[in-house]
Amino acid sequence: MTIEWIAVDWGTTHLRAWAMQGDTILDQAQSASGMDQIPRDGFQKALLDLIEGWLGDTVMDVVACGMVGARQGWVEAPYSAVPSVPVPDAPVRVPATDPRIRAFVVPGLKQTSPPDVMRGEETQIAGFLAHRPNWDGIICLPGTHTKWVQVSADEVVSFRTFMTGEIFGLLSNQSVLKHTVSEGWDDAAFAEAVADALSRPEQLAARLFGLRATDLLQGQDSGVARARLSGYLIGAELAASRPYWLGQQIAIIGDQSLSEIYAIALKQQGAFVEIADSTQSTLAGLLQARNLTRQTA
Amino acid sequence: MTIEWIAVDWGTTHLRAWAMQGDTILDQAQSASGMDQIPRDGFQKALLDLIEGWLGDTVMDVVACGMVGARQGWVEAPYSAVPSVPVPDAPVRVPATDPRIRAFVVPGLKQTSPPDVMRGEETQIAGFLAHRPNWDGIICLPGTHTKWVQVSADEVVSFRTFMTGEIFGLLSNQSVLKHTVSEGWDDAAFAEAVADALSRPEQLAARLFGLRATDLLQGQDSGVARARLSGYLIGAELAASRPYWLGQQIAIIGDQSLSEIYAIALKQQGAFVEIADSTQSTLAGLLQARNLTRQTA
Numbered sequence: 001m002t003i004e005w006i007a008v009d010w011g012t013t014h015l016r017a018w019a020m021q022g023d024t025i026l027d028q029a030q031s032a033s034g035m036d037q038i039p040r041d042g043f044q045k046a047l048l049d050l051i052e053g054w055l056g057d058t059v060m061d062v063v064a065c066g067m068v069g070a071r072q073g074w075v076e077a078p079y080s081a082v083p084s085v086p087v088p089d090a091p092v093r094v095p096a097t098d099p100r101i102r103a104f105v106v107p108g109l110k111q112t113s114p115p116d117v118m119r120g121e122e123t124q125i126a127g128f129l130a131h132r133p134n135w136d137g138i139i140c141l142p143g144t145h146t147k148w149v150q151v152s153a154d155e156v157v158s159f160r161t162f163m164t165g166e167i168f169g170l171l172s173n174q175s176v177l178k179h180t181v182s183e184g185w186d187d188a189a190f191a192e193a194v195a196d197a198l199s200r201p202e203q204l205a206a207r208l209f210g211l212r213a214t215d216l217l218q219g220q221d222s223g224v225a226r227a228r229l230s231g232y233l234i235g236a237e238l239a240a241s242r243p244y245w246l247g248q249q250i251a252i253i254g255d256q257s258l259s260e261i262y263a264i265a266l267k268q269q270g271a272f273v274e275i276a277d278s279t280q281s282t283l284a285g286l287l288q289a290r291n292l293t294r295q296t297a
Numbered sequence: 298m299t300i301e302w303i304a305v306d307w308g309t310t311h312l313r314a315w316a317m318q319g320d321t322i323l324d325q326a327q328s329a330s331g332m333d334q335i336p337r338d339g340f341q342k343a344l345l346d347l348i349e350g351w352l353g354d355t356v357m358d359v360v361a362c363g364m365v366g367a368r369q370g371w372v373e374a375p376y377s378a379v380p381s382v383p384v385p386d387a388p389v390r391v392p393a394t395d396p397r398i399r400a401f402v403v404p405g406l407k408q409t410s411p412p413d414v415m416r417g418e419e420t421q422i423a424g425f426l427a428h429r430p431n432w433d434g435i436i437c438l439p440g441t442h443t444k445w446v447q448v449s450a451d452e453v454v455s456f457r458t459f460m461t462g463e464i465f466g467l468l469s470n471q472s473v474l475k476h477t478v479s480e481g482w483d484d485a486a487f488a489e490a491v492a493d494a495l496s497r498p499e500q501l502a503a504r505l506f507g508l509r510a511t512d513l514l515q516g517q518d519s520g521v522a523r524a525r526l527s528g529y530l531i532g533a534e535l536a537a538s539r540p541y542w543l544g545q546q547i548a549i550i551g552d553q554s555l556s557e558i559y560a561i562a563l564k565q566q567g568a569f570v571e572i573a574d575s576t577q578s579t580l581a582g583l584l585q586a587r588n589l590t591r592q593t594a
Contacts, residue, residue, distance in 0.1 A: 052522040079514075114503075145506060146475070161506040162474065170467040173462065176442070201499035202536040206411075209442060209458040213412040217376075239499040 001026050003054050006101075007286040008047065010074075011120060012034045012036050012144070015046060019054045023287055024185055035067045041075035045099060055100045062253040063290045064104040065282070079110035079117060082156045086126040088283065104287045112245060116161050119261050121147050127284030128276050129154055137249030140266075143260045144169070146237065148244040160244065162237045165258075168230060169222065171208065177229065180215040185225020187264070190231040191254035194265045196259040197235025206238060234265050242284035253281050298323050298543035304583040305344070305361035307371075308417060309333050309441070312343060315360050316351045318342065320584055324351065332364045340371035341395060352397045352414060359400040360587045366402040376407035378495040379453045381412070383423040384582065403586045406453060413458050418444050421550050422487065424581030425573050426451055434546030436483050438561075439555045441466075445541040457541065459534045462555075465527060474526065477512040481520020484561070487528040491562045494532025501533045526541075532560050542568055573585060 003026055007018040013034035019027035033046035044229070047062070069077030069092070077092040091104035108119035110112065122140045129135055140145040144165040149156040172181040198205060211228055214220045238245070250266060252259045253276045263273045300323055310331035330343035344359070351357070366374030366389065368457040372387040379549040388401035406418035417427035418438045426432055426448065436446040447454040469478040494501060508525060511517045535542070547563060549556045550573045560570045 003509045080366060110514055111510075113554070114507055115514045116507065117510045119512055153585045160503050160511065162502045163468075163474075163505045166472050167464075167505075170471060171464075173459075174471065175463050187498075201501075202533070202539075204498075204501065204537070205459045205461060205530070206457050206537040208460045208464075210411055210413065213407075213414045213458065217407055217409070217412050233502075234322060236499070240501070240503040242499075258409055 003027075003060070005061040005063065005284050005290055006051055006054060006102075007290075008062055008068075009120065009123075009282050009286075010035070010047075010064050010068035010134035011072070012067050014223055015050060015071060017047070017050050018052075018283060019256045020287070023283065023285070025059065026227060032064065035073060037069070040072065043068065043265050044103075046297045047103075048098065052269065059099070061290060061293065062101050063106070063285060063293065065106040065123035065289070066282050067270065069108060069119055073105070075105050077105040077107040079108045080122075082109050082111050082158060084109065084156060085154055085272070086122040086156050087289050087292065090235040090295070091116050091289050095254055104289070104293050106286070114160070114188070114279055118161070121149070121163070122156070123285035123289065124281040125149060125151065125156060126283070126288050127281035127286070128251060130284045130288055135249075135251075138245050140241075140245070140250060140252045140254075140262060142252065148241045150244060160241060164233050164237045168233050170231075172226065172229060176212055177225075178209065180212050180220065180222070181226045181229050182222045184221065184226055186224040186227040187223065188260070188287040189224040190227035191264070191268055193228040193231025194235040194238070195270060197232045197240050201236055203284060204232060222277075228263065231265070231287060234262065238269065250274070253278050300324070300353075300357070302358040302360065302587055303348055303351060305363075305365075305580050306365040306417065306578050306583075307332070307344075307361050307365035307422075313348060314344070314347050315580060316348075317556035317580070320580065322580070324494050326384075330448075332367070332370060335486060337369065339513055339515050340365065341400075342398075345371070345395065357397070357398050358590065359398050360403070360583045360590065362403040362420035362583060362586070365414055366405060370402070371400070374402040376405045376406040377419075379406055379407065379408050379455060381453060382451055383419040383426065383453050384391050384586050385588065387592070388586050390439070391468055394450060401577045401586070401590050403583070406456070411457070413456055415423045415444055415446075415456060415458070415554050418446070418550075419453070420582035420586065421575065421578040422446060422448065422453060422582070423576035423585050424583070425548060425550055427585055429582045431550075432546075434508060434548060435542050437538075437542070437547060437551075437559060439549065439551040439559045445538045447541060457585060459537065465530050468521065469526060474522075475507065477509050477517065478523045478526050479519045480517065481523055483518065483521040483524040486521040486559070487524035487558070488565055490525040490528025491532040491535070494529045495536050495566070500528060504529050527558065528562070531559065535562060535566065547571070548573050551573050557590065 003019040004270040007015045015033045016030040075094040094103040109122045146162045149159040300316040306313045312330045313327040370393040391400040406419045438444040444460045446456040
């Protein structure tokens, strides 16, 4: 089997690469060399460290998505404006690379009002839609910055970003709650917290310190506290994103266990939810972007 | 002038001491030796480093309030339960101290339902009420963990804690917003954000990333972004604490500039607000606690 191209998902905290033949994965590799971990001039080296073994005599196409296309990234790939198909334009070529590669970065999407941006998710959305012509509905992409995306007629109509994952990380690792929230999980506590947050979302600010106080006064299992914190934050997100998901067909694309948590919360509200494979979506989207490259090359 | 006793406010991140004669300040000192900065057996040394110059031949009373009375503190001063006067019991004596001092720690307050705790604020409340017999109303103590306290007939009836200050610090210093929110302030942006958060508190989770996206797409003055972040978080706190403050007489005790920010937000809602001096309240409360010590000694 011959490696034809290399797919890359390059975010703030991770770098993943796949050796591809068409849509078939021949090999894969990953490292912690995310945007935040490498110097401005370190992109090519970080990538070659991972993929050098896959290179040969012919020039190899590398197609990347994610924060690598930000202004502080390898090459700036300016946002496309919504409403738009998720990947409307050919990826931006990285200038002056190692002669063994031709590297491209997929542009992100921007929304003027309310202001919002995405980088990486547009590729997953394109990949998800590639096999679902005329799919209309809502795509939720949970993560550090969770996206809710309205899709109609193969276009991203609008989207909204929530910092739920990042806030969960800060509160559970770096706030006074770190003494209370560590390991474990409790399904019932999560479900209760989601319902509580959805019914009285304005109380979020009051509930958080309550986790610490409950622990101090009554003792509280760390898994119960962790599930409650997650439930409060995801519940608050669902309260704010209700205009997106209420009564809609919903697909979740993301980390498997996080996707399942979101699915539980949404099903609890009577929503119909499908979980899509995150890696498959990314690779199908990058393949589509690669085809745009070849059309314009 | 002879130093009669030493007042100490000892929190998680600070240590402040005052050399007192009755209710008169003769000298003051402070250091960064808060609870989080010193080892478990380092309390006495951290204090003596600050107050040793004030000690003489007679044994000196030291009366402290704050997190120093927590289980991980110098001596555990178990919480008193509300409803209760703010300092119902004599402070707890620290065992086996340097012979030049007799050290005491004021107990905090706890609330069973909903679970909540305070340490330090009870002393400020006692000091504030010392000169206001029969004052009924709401005391707001803004800070890392802001407290809203209902006072009636000289007792703390109930209270609620909000992590607003800690969340503001985490988001502005350690999240993706750190690139957007640094220095400066804008009164109009703050007022608008408070009003926005109060009218649609469930949208908080969506507004935060919007600060970053606005900066990326349109550019945004750092002071405007900082004031907006503060306004969103304080607005969310006011939405959750509305049952406390609506239609009530309100006193704010805390850092001067933070107190003024809360006052602006509350006055915007038509509330009547008084700002009380934080240090005076602390010292008057510690004097009251010292008198309890002498009654039982």
